[in-house]
Amino acid sequence: MLTVAAPGRRAAPGPKETEIAFLLAQLGAFAAGQFGERAAEAGFTPPEAGLLRLISRAPGQSQQQIAAQLGARPSRLVALVDGLEQRGLLERRRNTEDRRNYALHLTDAGRDAMTVLGQAAAAHEAAIAAPLSPAERRQLSGLLARLAAGHGLRPGIHPGYRHLPGPDGPGPGPGRD
Amino acid sequence: MLTVAAPGRRAAPGPKETEIAFLLAQLGAFAAGQFGERAAEAGFTPPEAGLLRLISRAPGQSQQQIAAQLGARPSRLVALVDGLEQRGLLERRRNTEDRRNYALHLTDAGRDAMTVLGQAAAAHEAAIAAPLSPAERRQLSGLLARLAAGHGLRPGIHPGYRHLPGPDGPGPGPGRD
């Protein structure tokens, strides 16, 4: 592709048309990092927090189903579930009808953890949105939601960028512009 | 948003207060992934594209200076610069005054590459902003810029989240909410 003819580029007239995409990537990385810190304070990694939340929202799913929603490989979930199960936060329940898979459920302790993570998420949201007025927040929230919907991103699902065809993964590296 | 059954919450009254932070992370990951695909088509990884752009913007900097701006370890730049230098896109010039460091400059081929990457970035921007009207784009761009400024993010720099104190890096994994 690389369509865009755009031969004429001026010297450096300040902010360019290339703005929204970069700002989204920049702020997204920042927000994810900040949340990572809060999650760490609560004793969880972001993947763990995401997994707990997904099970909380829809209990009883198999690991395959969850892996599909997360865009992760099923084998990646094994260690994740192991760790949280050993900490007594969730449990694998045998499915009596199909004993190949497990149904994942939160324990009481897991629900308590979700409460803590929920508070952390609320504090995180408040901190991120802090520079904006309530009216601006509503405005921004609406625009972002429309943008996400327009690109087919599902409301509750955070698709870590995965399996790109390119010669190198995207990685959180130096980034783009 | 980690809803947490908190006391007063109704069934499922749609979008919650915890919105902006998650949408930013979600859209940011999406935008970064999309850009990664375009960069790959042009023959570059996102880190490479970011490095080229930084040198293009401010030629003659040392690797340490660039590493500081990118939030990367200096040792990480070595391989990156090596690869681009072997492809003839940039060159290490000896600093006659201080022969410890190199001054990084683009070659003509490097500038051509920047043109291609600039077109890719423009196409990317257009694709990301596509769902919004011109007026909405201006609105969103302004809100995001204010948000970024409010959090001390510098205009052209993309701070990949780095060295978190927590037990586990954030990583692009299953994500949060």
Add this chain to the structure above:
DNA sequence: TAAAAATAATTACAATCTAGAATGATTGTC
């Protein structure tokens, strides 16, 4: 019903990547 294919979870292995500490060359300071 027996055999073969498919599916879920797991394990094993290889490839990649990164952080961090050493190394060598050069410069600045006292």
Add this chain to the structure above:
DNA sequence: GACAATCATTCTAGATTGTAATTATTTTTA
């Protein structure tokens, strides 16, 4: 001139991930 500091580089250990192989169970096929 000796010592500390700086820049680029190399090296090594550790972590992370993707792919393929393994085991148990179910479904399909002959």
